[in-house]
Amino acid sequence: MDFNVKKLASDAGVFFTRAVQFTEEKLGQAEKTELDPHLENLIARADCTKNWTEKILRQTEVLLQPNPSARIEEFIYDKLEKKLPSRTTNGELLGQYMLEAASDFGAETPYGSTLITVGEYQKRLGTAEREFLQTSATMFLTPLRNFLEGDWRTISKERRLLENRRLDLDICKARLKKAKQSEAKAAAAPDFQETRPRNYVLSASASALLSEEVDKAEHELRVAQTEFDRQAEVTRLLLEGISSTHLNHQRCLQDFAEAQATFYAQCHHYMHELQRELGRSANAVSAQHQSAACPDPVSATFASGPHSPGTAVPAASGDKPRTLAMEQTQVPITGTRKAKVLYDYDAHDSSELSLLADELITVYTVPGMDPDWLVGERGNEKGKVPVTYLELLS
Secondary structure (H helix, E strand, C coil): CCCCHHHHHHHHHHHHHHHHHHHHHHCCCCCCCCCCHHHHHHHHHHHHHHHHHHHHHHHHHHHHCCCHHHHHHHHHHHHCCCCCCCCCCHHHHHHHHHHHHHHHHCCCCHHHHHHHHHHHHHHHHHHHHHHHHHHHHHHHHHHHHHHHHHHHHHHHHHHHHHHHHHHHHHHHHHHHHHHHHHHHHHHHCCCCCCCCHHHHHHHHHHHHHHHHHHHHHHHHHHHHHHHHHHHHHHHHHHHHCHHHHHHHHHHHHHHHHHHHHHHHHHHHHHHHHHHHHHHHHHCHHHHHHHHHHCCCHHHHHHHHCCCCCCCCCCCCCCCCHHHHHCCCCCCCCCCCEEEEECCCECCCCCCECCECCCCEEEEECCCCCCCCEEEEEECCEEEEEEHHHEEECC
């Protein structure tokens, strides 16, 4: 081990001198070089960015993972630079329990079949949640961590170096001031009390030493000023990069909001489908009896294709299964409106119309129709469509 005693002593002396200067500045006993106002504003803006980034990062982690133990585990894996094992979400685990319970109770029983239906949708919700967590971590949390652990550490290092350069500059200023005071004092009160030549020699030697001390202090001050200016420029360039950091974090925030919107839209879609499935299974038997005694006028309208109000449509025994639902009835139709489709929708039977996201269709309603449904038309196709999948346009 190469142990340099001289370097160690020199570093200790520099540290002690800086500590004395810093203490005297705090006590008001020494002058302090003020930074450029623009640089001061950049430093304050950087500190504000760092503080709020830390708060937003911590709270987002709590939002995405409320379990403190799980967050600690993720932190340890991240520090060890190891891949975190895939964790089952609560929704997926609940869905799995429901499916296992259904197998014990019997899938053919009403309770067992309902457990299967709900369990499948819970697993879908859990899968959507896991995808949302992964997307959020990649698009939002990782850039924030990279700033705090990368860019900010570099900025902090350069700021500490700038502070040291400032202390060195003030030390040199104080040293030069003290040397000039000593020189002026010696010049104002020379020791000429004795007339022996030896005293003149000593006086001239002391004056030369003081002059050399002043020249040395001036040289050290110029060097310290140059190093301080150079470090201030480096620090300024780094701090001005905070503007780029804000733009990057803005894009990440937009991606995070987009991921949230997609996740909640998926959840809304799955829950709406689950409600329909549960309603269909609960009313399946009664709907079969009612369909034989009282046909649905809406189904008759869908099966018959486009026709004007008041037109009777004859039934034919040779038609396809879809045309068997046609009825010889008159269906009054309300005014039509345009609607934009929000999500994809797959028709569950011949009376419904499949939808594609972002397409425009014509919708209207008929008397006696469920208020959660509308009649949708797209070209020559017609069928029932759920209102929750549409945005009605004026």
